[in-house]
Amino acid sequence: MAFRFSATLLLLPIIIGQALAADLYFDLPVTNAIVAPDGFPRSAIQAGPFPGLNIVAMKGDTLHINVTNELHDLTMRQSTSIHWHGLFQARTGSEDGPAFVNQCPIAPGQYYQYNFGLAEQTGTYWYHSHLSVQYVDGARGTLVIYPDDPLKHLWDVDDAGTIITLADWYHTPAAEAMEKFARDGHEPVPDSGLINGIGRYVGGPEVPWAVVNVEAGKRYRLRVVNIAAYAGFTFSIDGHSFDVIETDGIETRPRTVSSFDIFAAQRYSVVLTANQPVDNYWIRAPMVLKGGSDTLDPNNVKAILRYSGAPAVDPKTNQLVLQKGGGLREYELQTLIKPGAPGGDAPADRVIDLDFDAAGPGLWEINGIPYVPPTLPTLLKIINGATLESDFTTPEHTFVLKPNQVVELRIHGSNHGMAHPFHLHGHAFDVIKSASGPVNYVDPPRRDVVAVEKGGVIIRFLTDNPGPWFLHCHIDWHLEAGLAVVFAEAPEEQRIGNQSGIITPEWRALCPAYLALPKDKQ
Numbered sequence: 001m002a003f004r005f006s007a008t009l010l011l012l013p014i015i016i017g018q019a020l021a022a023d024l025y026f027d028l029p030v031t032n033a034i035v036a037p038d039g040f041p042r043s044a045i046q047a048g049p050f051p052g053l054n055i056v057a058m059k060g061d062t063l064h065i066n067v068t069n070e071l072h073d074l075t076m077r078q079s080t081s082i083h084w085h086g087l088f089q090a091r092t093g094s095e096d097g098p099a100f101v102n103q104c105p106i107a108p109g110q111y112y113q114y115n116f117g118l119a120e121q122t123g124t125y126w127y128h129s130h131l132s133v134q135y136v137d138g139a140r141g142t143l144v145i146y147p148d149d150p151l152k153h154l155w156d157v158d159d160a161g162t163i164i165t166l167a168d169w170y171h172t173p174a175a176e177a178m179e180k181f182a183r184d185g186h187e188p189v190p191d192s193g194l195i196n197g198i199g200r201y202v203g204g205p206e207v208p209w210a211v212v213n214v215e216a217g218k219r220y221r222l223r224v225v226n227i228a229a230y231a232g233f234t235f236s237i238d239g240h241s242f243d244v245i246e247t248d249g250i251e252t253r254p255r256t257v258s259s260f261d262i263f264a265a266q267r268y269s270v271v272l273t274a275n276q277p278v279d280n281y282w283i284r285a286p287m288v289l290k291g292g293s294d295t296l297d298p299n300n301v302k303a304i305l306r307y308s309g310a311p312a313v314d315p316k317t318n319q320l321v322l323q324k325g326g327g328l329r330e331y332e333l334q335t336l337i338k339p340g341a342p343g344g345d346a347p348a349d350r351v352i353d354l355d356f357d358a359a360g361p362g363l364w365e366i367n368g369i370p371y372v373p374p375t376l377p378t379l380l381k382i383i384n385g386a387t388l389e390s391d392f393t394t395p396e397h398t399f400v401l402k403p404n405q406v407v408e409l410r411i412h413g414s415n416h417g418m419a420h421p422f423h424l425h426g427h428a429f430d431v432i433k434s435a436s437g438p439v440n441y442v443d444p445p446r447r448d449v450v451a452v453e454k455g456g457v458i459i460r461f462l463t464d465n466p467g468p469w470f471l472h473c474h475i476d477w478h479l480e481a482g483l484a485v486v487f488a489e490a491p492e493e494q495r496i497g498n499q500s501g502i503i504t505p506e507w508r509a510l511c512p513a514y515l516a517l518p519k520d521k522q
């Protein structure tokens with residue numbers, strides 16, 4: 001059975017029911033548009049309607065997403081490439097999206113249909129451009145896979161209205177900001193923070209805050225997604241505590257907290273019970289980042305939790321009312337299903353130390369190497385026979401991993417006063433040692449983005465998914481500055497056997513089309 005959704009239909013509340021695995025077709029036009037989410041009009045990029053088409057699927061579905069590249073604004077990259085953040089892409093590494101790791105970008109005026117199955121994954125995901133710093137200009141949106149059976153009895157409402165995106169927003173095109181970063185070494189500071197695509201900047205108009213509507217007595221699964229390029233956020237709701245139940249698509253044992261830090265590309269689901277007097281309450285998401293600007297008030301990132309029956313006015317609540325639970329500590333979260341790090345507390349098959357540092361203005365390195373993307377994608381090289389680390393150049397910084405091994409990454413380094421959210425493609429990993437807290441092999445949190453601070457982190461995963469997988473800081477300025485490595489996982493199994501990658505003529509056609517483009521169209 002095949003269903004075709006239009007963008008308009010997806011804005012309606014979705015009906016969740018049990019359904020057979022289906023093939024879902026989406027059109028995702030990537031276009032330039034003038035948008036003003038904080039009242040400042042600028043030319044930007046939108047994926048579907050701004051702030052992004054919400055892609056909705058059911059467990060087991062196969063997605064066919066036709067990305068049409070309609071970009072033409074010369075202040076931004078003209079080509080594009082879309083990554084489906086957090087999806088494992090078993091056998092479909094060709095559809096993962098990172099430019100020059102998994103594919104060549106889609107040329108302007110062209111389209112590419114991404115085809116991939118969701119297998120067993122459920123939960124909260126998002127998608128974004130993975131070409132240079134292009135997603136900073138707006139090329140991003142959410143992707144949610146229902147249902148999540150084991151904890152379903154905990155909430156009454158879980159729909160498009162309970163997805164909350166947190167973003168940072170810049171008035172300058174990202175390419176220009178990146179050039180400045182390369183000159184002065186200061187990470188570009190956003191002009192505002194957005195909740196569900198709405199925010200305010202200092203000196204700007206009083207744009208009406210986003211509203212999340214609730215009814216007294218009901219329980220809501222809020223899916224909080226950090227789609228920012230740089231900022232972390234500290235999320236809280238005046239007068240309410242809530243139970244964390246998901247880290248990046250992985251269900252956790254419910255844990256009551258009054259706030260949590262969420263770093264770029266991370267997701268948390270929380271269950272909120274609307275158990276307070278009918279009124280308006282501030283949702284707060286002050287930004288966590290290094291540096292400041294005249295236009296950014298990092299504390300003025302808000303939205304309204306409005307109970308049905310409350311007047312349509314701004315809240316008068318403050319944060320000082322005591323709430324149950326403290327701030328979330330990542331290491332206290334426990335994975336609900338099949339907990340336990342691969343290999344338990346036995347030594348890993350392979351330990352890789354990753355030591356990162358700033359290497360100059362707009363330049364970051366891991367183990368002394370700033371990552372530079374190759375001209376031909378890592379995946380194409382693997383298909384054509386690349387098997388050893390020596391088959392890749394030094395700046396491609398590619399580690400070859402053997403199949404079915406427990407790999408332990410020890411990420412440490414000079415963090416320069418900020419949290420670096422490291423993201424691994426193709427896997428979720430167990431966070432054996434979080435930025436703070438003890439070592440845990442038994443039931444540590446499992447996720448796909450972990451914040452690395454001064455103390456470093458230790459993570460583990462099993463190499464059960466052949467493919468070329470990026471590991472990088474999700475501060476997009478740092479990724480572009482070289483804070484990345486690539487894992488060529490099981491190259492032989494990528495080529496032949498029952499886990500081999502599916503490679504289509506359409507995928508092969510991307511590189512010739514892209515490489516033939518003049519520079520300003522790339």
Ligand SMILES: *[C@@H]1O[C@H](CO)[C@@H](O)[C@H](O)[C@H]1NC(C)=O
Binds near residue numbers: 066067068113
């Ligand atoms: C993708 O969209 C384009 C533009 O509408 C269309 O020409 C093309 O046939 C579509 N591709 C697929 C595979 O549906």
Ligand SMILES: *[C@@H]1O[C@H](CO)[C@@H](O)[C@H](O)[C@H]1NC(C)=O
Binds near residue numbers: 497498499
């Ligand atoms: C894939 O092949 C390997 C080796 O032939 C075998 O051990 C494994 O069970 C197969 N897996 C699946 C899912 O068929």
Ligand SMILES: [Cu+2]
Binds near residue numbers: 420478483
């Ligand atoms: Cu970083």
